[in-house]
Amino acid sequence: EVQLVESGGGLVQPGGSLRLSCAASGFYFYNYAMTWVRQAPGKGLEWVSSISGAGGTIQYADSVRGRFTISRDNSKNTLDLQMDSLGVEDTAVYFCAKDSAIAPFYFNSWGQGVLVTVSP
Amino acid sequence: AIWMTQSPSSLSASTGDRVTITCRATQGIGNYVAWYQQKPGRAPTLLIYDGSILQSGVPFRFSGSGSGTHFTLTITSLQSEDFATYYCQQYFTFPRTFGQGTRVEVQ
Numbered sequence: 221e222v223q224l225v226e227s228g229g230g231l232v233q234p235g236g237s238l239r240l241s242c243a244a245s246g247f248y249f250y251n252y253a254m255t256w257v258r259q260a261p262g263k264g265l266e267w268v269s270s271i272s273g274a275g276g277t278i279q280y281a282d283s284v285r286g287r288f289t290i291s292r293d294n295s296k297n298t299l300d301l302q303m304d305s306l307g308v309e310d311t312a313v314y315f316c317a318k319d320s321a322i323a324p325f326y327f328n329s330w331g332q333g334v335l336v337t338v339s340p
Numbered sequence: 341a342i343w344m345t346q347s348p349s350s351l352s353a354s355t356g357d358r359v360t361i362t363c364r365a366t367q368g369i370g371n372y373v374a375w376y377q378q379k380p381g382r383a384p385t386l387l388i389y390d391g392s393i394l395q396s397g398v399p400f401r402f403s404g405s406g407s408g409t410h411f412t413l414t415i416t417s418l419q420s421e422d423f424a425t426y427y428c429q430q431y432f433t434f435p436r437t438f439g440q441g442t443r444v445e446v447q
Contacts, residue, residue: 255436257384264427264438264439264440264441265376265378265384265427265429265438265441266438267429267435267436267437267438270434270436279434279435281435282435315383315384320389324431324434324436325372325389325431326374326386326389326429326431327374327376327384327386327429328386328389328395329386330383330384330385331383332382332383333383
């Protein structure tokens with residue numbers, strides 16, 4: 221059974237940093253791209269970033285490019301999202317999602333999400 | 341970017357009703373569309389991919405159709421557990437984009 225467990229969320233001041241992690245199990249992690257999707261309170265889903273299975277291909281949404289860094293450790297089956305220069309607009313639940321293939325496509329498994337609150 | 345416009349943004353329906361949700365892309369995307377269901381406080385779950393293929397374990401009352409720029413999600417006989425918000429998503433190109441969501445409420 222695929223399991224994705226996010227951690228690292230919390231309250232941070234504007235301009236601060238936070239690092240999210242996603243622990244994966246139940247599948248061959250290195251064979252699948254991974255993605256972060258976020259959802260602001262009461263709003264819809266927003267794609268944030270994706271990384272291919274080997275980590276060689278990375279994509280970012282314009283809203284986070286230059287501030288967020290996605291990475292993965294295939295030896296530990298973990299996915300990370302380093303978030304710097306956070307603004308109030310980054311307040312959201314962040315979901316880790318497993319892609320359907322080694323390259324990013326659609327998302328066939330999701331973690332439960334972790335809340336990030338950016339507030340003075 | 342390719343934007344996905346869903347309609348309606350919300351609808352009221354009763355158990356047993358047939359429900360159709362539409363998603364339009366701002367340019368042709370083949371059949372690179374997925375549909376997700378999300379219940380309050382929960383993560384989304386995949387219903388449909390490649391426009392019309394039912395994800396394993398998803399009830400047959402859900403179906404998807406369309407290609408190019410026009411896509412639909414149909415629930416043939418709404419059940420109580422289907423009251424939720426539904427999102428379409430294109431994976432034709434980056435950035436990946438979602439529709440704004442359709443909330444299906446109890447009439």
